Amino acid sequence: MNLPLLSLLIFLPLAGVVVLWLLPARATRPVVALNMLLTLALATAVLFAYDPAGARFQLVEKLPWIASLNIHYLVAVDGISVLFLPATALLFLASLVACWNAVQDAPRLHYSLLLLLQSATVGIFCALDTALFFVFWEMSLVPIYFLLARWGVSSGSAQAAARYFLIMLAGGIPLLIAFVMLAASQPVPTFDLTVLLGVPLPRSTQTAIFLLCLLGFGIKVPLVPLHTWLPQFALAAPGSLTALLVGLKLGAFGLIRFAIPLAPEAALDLHWLLAGLGTVAILYGAVGMLAQSNLRVGLAYASICHVGLAVLGLASYTAQAAQGAVSLLLSFSVATGGAFVLLEFLRQRTGSTDINALGGAAKTMPLLATGFLICGLAGVGMPGTSSFPGEFMLIIAALQSHTGAGMAALFGLSIAAGGFLSLYRKAFFGPVTRPAVAEASDLRPREWIVLVALILMIVGIGVYPGPWIEIVRPAAEAWAAGLGR
Amino acid sequence: MSSGLSEIFWYNQAGLPLLLLLQLLPLCGAAVVYVFNERRTAVTLGKIFALGELLLGIVVVSHINPLSPALQLAERYTPLAYHVAVDGLSMLFVLLTALLTFLMTLYGMSRGMISPGRLFAVLLLAETGLVGMLVTVNVAWFAAFSGLELWSVVYLLRRWASSRAEIHALARFVQYQAFGWVLFVAGCIVLGWGHAEATGGYWSFDLFDLVGAVPVGKFQTAAFYLLFYGLAVRTPLFPLHGWLPNMAQHGLIAVAPALMVGVKVGIYGMMRFVLPLTPAAVQYWQPYVVGFAMAGVFFTAALAFQQSNLRRLLAFAVVSHTSLLVIGLFSLHESGIQGAMLLAANFGLAVTGMWFIVGFVFRRTGTTELHELSGLFERIPFLAIAFLSFGLAIVGMPGTPGFDAAHLILEASIDTFGALSTVATALGNVAAAGFLLWAFQKAFLSQARVGGHDVDRTQIMEYLVCGIALAAMLAIGFFTEPWLYLTETASQAAAARFVR
Numbered sequence: 013m014n015l016p017l018l019s020l021l022i023f024l025p026l027a028g029v030v031v032l033w034l035l036p037a038r039a040t041r042p043v044v045a046l047n048m049l050l051t052l053a054l055a056t057a058v059l060f061a062y063d064p065a066g067a068r069f070q071l072v073e074k075l076p077w078i079a080s081l082n083i084h085y086l087v088a089v090d091g092i093s094v095l096f097l098p099a100t101a102l103l104f105l106a107s108l109v110a111c112w113n114a115v116q117d118a119p120r121l122h123y124s125l126l127l128l129l130q131s132a133t134v135g136i137f138c139a140l141d142t143a144l145f146f147v148f149w150e151m152s153l154v155p156i157y158f159l160l161a162r163w164g165v166s167s168g169s170a171q172a173a174a175r176y177f178l179i180m181l182a183g184g185i186p187l188l189i190a191f192v193m194l195a196a197s198q199p200v201p202t203f204d205l206t207v208l209l210g211v212p213l214p215r216s217t218q219t220a221i222f223l224l225c226l227l228g229f230g231i232k233v234p235l236v237p238l239h240t241w242l243p244q245f246a247l248a249a250p251g252s253l254t255a256l257l258v259g260l261k262l263g264a265f266g267l268i269r270f271a272i273p274l275a276p277e278a279a280l281d282l283h284w285l286l287a288g289l290g291t292v293a294i295l296y297g298a299v300g301m302l303a304q305s306n307l308r309v310g311l312a313y314a315s316i317c318h319v320g321l322a323v324l325g326l327a328s329y330t331a332q333a334a335q336g337a338v339s340l341l342l343s344f345s346v347a348t349g350g351a352f353v354l355l356e357f358l359r360q361r362t363g364s365t366d367i368n369a370l371g372g373a374a375k376t377m378p379l380l381a382t383g384f385l386i387c388g389l390a391g392v393g394m395p396g397t398s399s400f401p402g403e404f405m406l407i408i409a410a411l412q413s414h415t416g417a418g419m420a421a422l423f424g425l426s427i428a429a430g431g432f433l434s435l436y437r438k439a440f441f442g443p444v445t446r447p448a449v450a451e452a453s454d455l456r457p458r459e460w461i462v463l464v465a466l467i468l469m470i471v472g473i474g475v476y477p478g479p480w481i482e483i484v485r486p487a488a489e490a491w492a493a494g495l496g497r
Numbered sequence: 498m499s500s501g502l503s504e505i506f507w508y509n510q511a512g513l514p515l516l517l518l519l520q521l522l523p524l525c526g527a528a529v530v531y532v533f534n535e536r537r538t539a540v541t542l543g544k545i546f547a548l549g550e551l552l553l554g555i556v557v558v559s560h561i562n563p564l565s566p567a568l569q570l571a572e573r574y575t576p577l578a579y580h581v582a583v584d585g586l587s588m589l590f591v592l593l594t595a596l597l598t599f600l601m602t603l604y605g606m607s608r609g610m611i612s613p614g615r616l617f618a619v620l621l622l623a624e625t626g627l628v629g630m631l632v633t634v635n636v637a638w639f640a641a642f643s644g645l646e647l648w649s650v651v652y653l654l655r656r657w658a659s660s661r662a663e664i665h666a667l668a669r670f671v672q673y674q675a676f677g678w679v680l681f682v683a684g685c686i687v688l689g690w691g692h693a694e695a696t697g698g699y700w701s702f703d704l705f706d707l708v709g710a711v712p713v714g715k716f717q718t719a720a721f722y723l724l725f726y727g728l729a730v731r732t733p734l735f736p737l738h739g740w741l742p743n744m745a746q747h748g749l750i751a752v753a754p755a756l757m758v759g760v761k762v763g764i765y766g767m768m769r770f771v772l773p774l775t776p777a778a779v780q781y782w783q784p785y786v787v788g789f790a791m792a793g794v795f796f797t798a799a800l801a802f803q804q805s806n807l808r809r810l811l812a813f814a815v816v817s818h819t820s821l822l823v824i825g826l827f828s829l830h831e832s833g834i835q836g837a838m839l840l841a842a843n844f845g846l847a848v849t850g851m852w853f854i855v856g857f858v859f860r861r862t863g864t865t866e867l868h869e870l871s872g873l874f875e876r877i878p879f880l881a882i883a884f885l886s887f888g889l890a891i892v893g894m895p896g897t898p899g900f901d902a903a904h905l906i907l908e909a910s911i912d913t914f915g916a917l918s919t920v921a922t923a924l925g926n927v928a929a930a931g932f933l934l935w936a937f938q939k940a941f942l943s944q945a946r947v948g949g950h951d952v953d954r955t956q957i958m959e960y961l962v963c964g965i966a967l968a969a970m971l972a973i974g975f976f977t978e979p980w981l982y983l984t985e986t987a988s989q990a991a992a993a994r995f996v997r
Contacts, residue, residue: 078901078977078981080978080981080982081901081904118878150896157934162874174935174938181930182924182927188904189919189923196912
């Protein structure tokens with residue numbers, strides 16, 4: 013089978029946009045749904061076409077793009093990225109269901125932007141040419157800006173959108189500079205990651221590149237103190253959008269894919285920086301979560317906390333840590349993404365996700381409450397959920413390489429778990445006092461299908477993680493071998 | 498001293514003196530349209546001539562060889578000191594000029610301006626001036642064409658002025674431009690004089706003669722300053738930008754500012770004449786020029802944030818990004834020069850597009866005050882998205898031509914000035930993104946006020962104007978390769994005379 017699967021995957025959503033504007037407006041939602049289902053099928057096909065035991069990068073497609081700058085259209089997948097593709101497709105589908113009836117206003121434009129964002133996201137996971145990666149990276153900003161500014165749920169959404177856009181644009185500068193420096197450091201300037209990985213750089217250049225990438229990706233992760241856009245974003249955006257942004261950990265993926273392997277010696281030298289940032293993020297996120305009264309913002313802080321764990325674990329630079337980090341990030345796509353989608357269902361019913369406006373929500377919406385609990389527990393790494401294997405591997409790695417930080421991380425994670433349960437109790441248990449909660453109806457069939465799919469994945473992977481982890485393992489070992497570990 | 502300049506004559510490359518045609522076509526167009534005056538045919542003919550010039554430009558590009566460092570399709574007529582020749586860089590700007598003029602004719606129609614026949618005649622005359630500046634290699638002819646173009650713009654501003662503020666803006670414009678023009682002419686005289694001194698009384702303003710006898714010492718510094726500041730007024734470069742905001746606010750929307758800053762002939766003139774004719778002074782004053790430009794990026798960005806009028810805001814955006822071009826050019830690095838030229842073309846297209854949209858908005862609302870505009874997105878979503886896309890192009894978003902150009906400038910800037918000043922410059926770009934987004938949100942996204950303007954839907958002509966500009970931009974953005982190919986050798990030739 014020689015279909016250009018990855019290109020199809022990248023361009024299918026764009027084709028969907030064209031079809032959307034050719035057909036009458038009432039066909040919008042079916043077309044988008046069909047498109048996203050096809051994308052999911054394609055992503056699954058990619059997963060089957062990928063051979064974990066085979067070469068490092070597979071399904072490679074390489075075409076010259078800007079020949080005089082030696083920029084190529086180069087896409088491929090490895091064990092680190094391949095699972096993110098079905099996760100992306102699934103999450104976009106869930107997001108679509110979450111905003112199925114909520115978008116009454118210019119729906120064609122809304123769904124076009126959503127498809128554009130999907131195309132850019134898939135591109136980010138597939139691109140192996142740093143310039144191409146950067147194009148996709150920046151391309152994802154425009155749809156997010158529009159979706160938030162135009163369809164935000166709070167009065168401050170336009171400001172939040174502009175702020176997000178500008179911060180991310182500023183974050184793009186260090187990345188672009190790092191990529192240009194990398195290209196210029198080669199005898200023949202190149203942006204090809206596979207070439208760049210093979211050529212060791214002088215130590216000082218490596219340090220500069222590592223720090224620039226850490227800054228650029230750190231904003232997206234987000235690492236404390238670069239996280240300030242996230243709480244505001246979570247408050248202003250509908251859950252369907254936040255699910256995509258928080259669920260897909262593009263920043264952490266960038267660290268694993270680019271920052272660390274491209275500057276291995278500098279990364280090893282600066283392990284304390286990475287570990288320190290990770291630990292601070294865990295503690296800050298956990299404590300920050302305790303202070304929230306809005307579930308969406310609380311979950312945003314929880315995600316800061318958990319991605320901090322991935323960063324801390326990575327600082328041990330072992331294959332086990334990389335494997336753990338990738339599987340934890342994947343699990344978050346499902347768990348945190350699912351939790352935000354459920355919060356969007358909740359917001360559409362009660363008009364708020366603030367615990368002061370809820371209380372007793374489990375009485376009128378038992379299915380929703382159960383689903384949210386399972387997603388939330390997966391988010392805090394409960395054994396038996398999909399997050400547990402990754403979290404376990406990361407904690408072991410952290411305890412071995414940075415024992416003190418690992419202990420602090422354990423402490424932070426228990427605070428986060430407590431914080432989540434406390435928020436959950438206030439929102440879903442107790443007497444029903446608000447009329448909005450009392451009148452709310454439980455999940456509709458369309459909604460619980462999504463929920464069941466998510467929970468099946470969370471529990472299924474949690475109980476039987478073997479095959480998934482095995483897909484990641486060879487790539488993680490190659491990753492660690494590249495660092496000399 | 499070897500001049501390092503060579504040329505290939507037109508009869509070796511084409512069957513016709515194409516550059517002469519390129520200059521005569523809009524001139525004839527202007528004359529014909531003038532004769533037809535206010536008849537309907539004048540309007541149609543104006544559009545046909547503008548389109549013809551664009552097609553002719555494409556033909557010319559197909560006849561040059563971008564891989565040769567020589568200036569090509571050269572034509573000389575000694576009695577008049579007429580000497581024209583082009584390379585990839587000039588043709589980039591010629592194409593841009595032709596495209597913008599064509600779009601302006603479409604725009605002029607859709608705005609429903611008074612006496613469109615006369616407008617088109619002046620527009621074609623201005624195009625003649627611009628094309629003349631871009632193809633000539635004689636500084637005196639450059640100055641003459643510049644005068645012609647400035648006169649056309651002054652006529653435009655005067656003929657279509659309707660208030661005292663506009664006359665005031667016009668006066669300011671004339672003062673600045675006359676001053677800049679006189680500086681440039683004085684610089685030409687210094688150069689010509691230097692040549693006469695060196696060759697025993699033979700005056701010449703021809704680039705090919707002058708590079709062999711560049712003025713020495715103080716005279717070169719003087720020539721550099723006169724030429725540089727003469728062009729800096731035109732460009733406009735901070736702190737000589739005072740004429741632009743007033744003109745942008747009160748002048749004829751879109752057409753006048755687009756003619757002045759859509760095609761960056763100031764930057765082009767620096768590349769074509771200032772760099773080769775005063776190389777030592779350029780290298781000596783490089784840090785000062787770049788320092789001023791960096792200050793300019795931020796200072797004007799800060800000023801842009803203070804504006805309450807969309808037209809003034811765009812004017813400051815122009816000044817801010819022009820500083821970026823100067824940084825690229827004065828890196829004296831081939832990538833920097835190439836990047837600056839591509840970015841100049843990109844800015845020209847994008848800013849003109851934004852000005853068109855401002856014009857469309859003004860036609861609907863009668864105002865460009867930001868606090869009086871609101872909720873336009875709901876009524877004219879296509880124009881809103883186009884406005885944002887043009888803004889993103891200015892910021893150098895990937896997928897627009899600005900990206901590869903900005904990328905080249907960054908590369909040159911890291912090489913020449915180090916990473917820190919590069920980061921500073923790039924942050925200036927983020928500031929630009931900031932005020933453009935701010936303006937966009939105020940005018941287009943904010944909640945429509947009750948009793949606000951009942952805004953018309955987008956019209957076909959508006960779709961056409963913005964659609965063409967957008968399509969051109971995205972096409973160039975995703976397929977940059979031909980443009981890099983067109984400009985690469987010429988940029989190397991321009992940078993070759995500077996030692997790094």
